Structure formats: C-alpha cells, structure tokens
Amino acid sequence: xxxxxxxxxxTVPAVxxxxxxxAAIIHLTCAFSPRFAxxxxxxxASIFRAAVSYLTGWLPFSLAETLLIFLPFLLFIAIxxxxxxxSKDSTKSIRYIFSLLxxxxxxYISFVFTLATGYQGTSVTDKLDVERRGIxxxxxxxxxxxxxxxxxxxxxxxxxxxxxxxxxxxxxxxLNAKLNDAYVYAADKYDFIMPLRSNVKSxxxxxxxxxxxxxxxxxxxxxxxxxxxxxxxxxxxYTMAHEMSHQRGIAPEDEANFMAFLxxxxxxxxxxxxSGAQSLLEYVYSALSKADRDLYRKCYASLSSRVVGEMxxxxxxxxxxxxNVAATVSGTVNNTYxxxxxxxxxRSYGLVADLAVLCYIKGILPINP
Numbered sequence: 336x337x338x339x340x341x342x343x344x345x346t347v348p349a350v351x352x353x354x355x356x357x358a359a360i361i362h363l364t365c366a367f368s369p370r371f372a373x374x375x376x377x378x379x380a381s382i383f384r385a386a387v388s389y390l391t392g393w394l395p396f397s398l399a400e401t402l403l404i405f406l407p408f409l410l411f412i413a414i415x416x417x418x419x420x421x422s423k424d425s426t427k428s429i430r431y432i433f434s435l436l437x438x439x440x441x442x443y444i445s446f447v448f449t450l451a452t453g454y455q456g457t458s459v460t461d462k463l464d465v466e467r468r469g470i471x472x473x474x475x476x477x478x479x480x481x482x483x484x485x486x487x488x489x490x491x492x493x494x495x496x497x498x499x500x501x502x503x504x505x506x507x508x509x510l511n512a513k514l515n516d517a518y519v520y521a522a523d524k525y526d527f528i529m530p531l532r533s534n535v536k537s538x539x540x541x542x543x544x545x546x547x548x549x550x551x552x553x554x555x556x557x558x559x560x561x562x563x564x565x566x567x568x569x570x571x572x573y574t575m576a577h578e579m580s581h582q583r584g585i586a587p588e589d590e591a592n593f594m595a596f597l598x599x600x601x602x603x604x605x606x607x608x609x610s611g612a613q614s615l616l617e618y619v620y621s622a623l624s625k626a627d628r629d630l631y632r633k634c635y636a637s638l639s640s641r642v643v644g645e646m647x648x649x650x651x652x653x654x655x656x657x658x659n660v661a662a663t664v665s666g667t668v669n670n671t672y673x674x675x676x677x678x679x680x681x682r683s684y685g686l687v688a689d690l691a692v693l694c695y696i697k698g699i700l701p702i703n704p
Contacts, residue, residue, distance in 0.1 A: 345430055348437030355440045358447040365455040372456035376584045381529040383448045387558030388533045397536040397561050399554035442556055449555040453586030462527045470692045472627035478695040479623050479634045482616040485702045487639040489612055492605035499644030503568035503606055511535050514576055517602040529583045535575050541565035545656050547665035550574045553581035567649055572610035589686035600701040615691055622688035
C-alpha cells in the first residue's frame with residue numbers, strides 16, 4: 336500500500352495530505368470552542384505567522400503580487416506544455432493531479448495555521464471587557480464629537496498642501512519602523528496582540544489596484560502585509576496598521592480597523608496619531624450620517640477647515656475609481672470570503688464605529704491627542 340502511494344503521490348504532496356486532516360480537525364474544534372481558538376491563535380498560529388513573515392520579509396518585493404502577476408503565464412505553461420506531456424503516461428497524470436490538489440490543500444492548511452482561528456476566537460469586545468450592544472444616534476454623536484476635537488488638535492501638527500491633502504513627513508520604510516514600534520507599545524498594553532516586527536510591502540501595481548478599491552491586503556500563505564501606495568498619505572498609514580494587525584492574528588475586519596486605530600494612537604508620532612484618529616472618525620461619521628443627519632451636520636460643522644480639506648481631497652481623488660467592473664468583482668469576492676468566515680461581509684469594515692462608541696462610553700477609547 337505504501338509503495339503504491341509513493342508511486343502515485345510525490346513526496347511533498349504526500350506530506351501535505353498527511354497534515355490536511357490535522358488542519359481540518361483544528362479548524363472544526365475552533366469553530367465549537369472560541370477559547371481553544373484564542374489559545375491556538377495566540378500561542379501556536381502566531382509562531383507560524385511570524386515564521387512565514389520572516390521567510391518572505393527579506394524580499395524587497397511582494398511575493399504574493401509576483402505570483403499573481405505570473406499566474407496567467409504559469410497557467411499557460413500548465414495547459415500548453417505540462418498537461419500534454421503528462422497525459423501520455425497514466426502514472427504521471429495521476430501524480431500531476433495530486434500535485435495540483437496539494438497546492439489547494441497547502442493554501443487551506445496555511446490558512447488554518449495562520450489566520451482562520453482569528454475569526455473563531457472571542458471578540459475584541461470580550462477581550463476589552465466591553466459589552467457589545469446596539470448603540471444610539473446620540474452615543475454616535477458624542478463619540479464623533481470627541482474624535483472631532485482630537486482630530487482638529489492633531490491636524491495642527493500636520494502639514495497640508497494646496498489641494499487639501501496632508502503630507503506624510505517620512506518615507507514608507509520609516510513609517511514601517513514607527514508602526515512596528517507602536518505595535519511593541521500596544522503589545523505591552525493589550526495581551527491579545529502578539530509582539531512581531533514585520534516588513535510591509537508596497538504593491539508595485541498600486542495604480543491599477545486602486546480600481547478594485549483595495550487599499551491593502553494580507554496574504555496569509557506568504558505572510559505579507561501589502562499596501563496600495565496610490566492612496567492619499569493618511570489612508571496609507573491606517574491601511575498599513577490594519578494589515579499589520581492581520582499579521583498579528585486580528586482577523587475580523589472591524590477588529591483590524593479598531594486595532595489599527597489603537598496602535599496608531601500608541602505612536603509618539605503626531606502624523607500617525609492623526610491618521611488613525613481621522614480614519615476612525617470617518618467611519619463614525621458615516622454611521623452617524625445614516626443614524627441622524629442633523630446630528631451629523633452639527634458635528635461636521637465643528638471640523639477644522641484643514642480636516643474638511645483632507646476629506647474633500649480624498650473624495651476628489653476617489654472620483655475616477657468609484658464605479659467600475661473591477662471594483663464590483665473584487666467587492667463581491669471579498670464579501671463572499673468574509674461571509675464564509677462568519678462575519679457580516681464587507682459591511683463588517685464599518686462596524687468599527689460600534690466598537691469605537693462602546694469603548695468611548697466605557698472610557699477606554701485612547702483619544703488623547
């Protein structure tokens with residue numbers, strides 16, 4: 336039996352298939368036990384996330400993006416050369432099929448051992464000892480008003496250019512280092528954040544990627560946090576912090592958004608704190624405008640002209656990318672993936688407003704400028 340398996344299944348795929356049921360059992364167990372999911376995510380998956388991140392971190396480019404770019408070429412090779420070659424020999428054909436299946440199995444295994452358990456553990460509200468409940472328009476307004484004051488004060492320490500945009504006063508490598516430092520401070524304060532220093536990769540095809548409305552992505556099978564550098568500066572800071580939170584096991588999008596804010600506010604750099612507070616404010620404003628337009632207008636009227644200019648500049652930037660087929664397709668794919676993980680789909684990004692309100696009410700929202 337063993338010899339027969341060796342004949343039809345190459346060694347590496349055989350090892351992958353041997354690990355596959357273990358991964359499936361872990362995934363299933365986590366689905367029924369959030370506490371076990373927390374344990375696995377913090378103590379075991381963190382090791383795998385760090386290992387994969389370090390293995391690819393030394394590369395000066397995004398491995399995930401490179402694989403995606405060359406995927407059509409690889410498929411062409413598979414169809415034109417490999418398939419005709421192996422189809423002449425039944426044994427080679429079977430080994431080829433198992434090799435292809437092992438790639439799918441590896442992606443699933445790497446998902447389970449890096450990010451999947453982050454979706455199945457206890458929520459960040461439980462970790463912060465905050466009761467999750469419905470919130471009122473008045474509570475949204477109070478939180479938005481407090482954040483508005485913070486953003487107004489922080490904007491005084493930020494440079495803006497003629498079109499209204501703020502300017503990041505350093506390059507991406509320096510930003511990466513500053514955010515790593517902020518995560519170290521955050522890990523000391525919040526025990527569910529794993530200490531890790533990682534390199535965030537800028538996407539080479541950031542311009543075309545903007546049409547998909549994707550500002551960043553964490554690719555668990557390469558361990559890379561990738562950021563779209565075509566977006567305005569303040570959103571790049573927040574996006575980078577968001578993707579770095581995925582690298583540290585914060586999987587749900589609303590929690591990754593909230594963690595990005597918490598980490599930005601741990602920084603001693605005013606531009607990073609401004610970017611975090613401004614980005615969270617926009618989510619809270621969005622929720623408030625849907626809940627009560629009058630309260631939203633009242634809060635918006637108190638915004639600094641600098642911040643208003645920032646928001647208008649962003650809207651102007653985004654106009655050319657707003658509606659297109661690429662955005663519709665990517666949005667559908669992303670929504671489907673998030674729903675499959677047990678979240679509320681792409682709507683979950685905006686639920687960070689609820690987290691902000693609940694933490695503000697409890698007095699644990701870090702909003703000192």
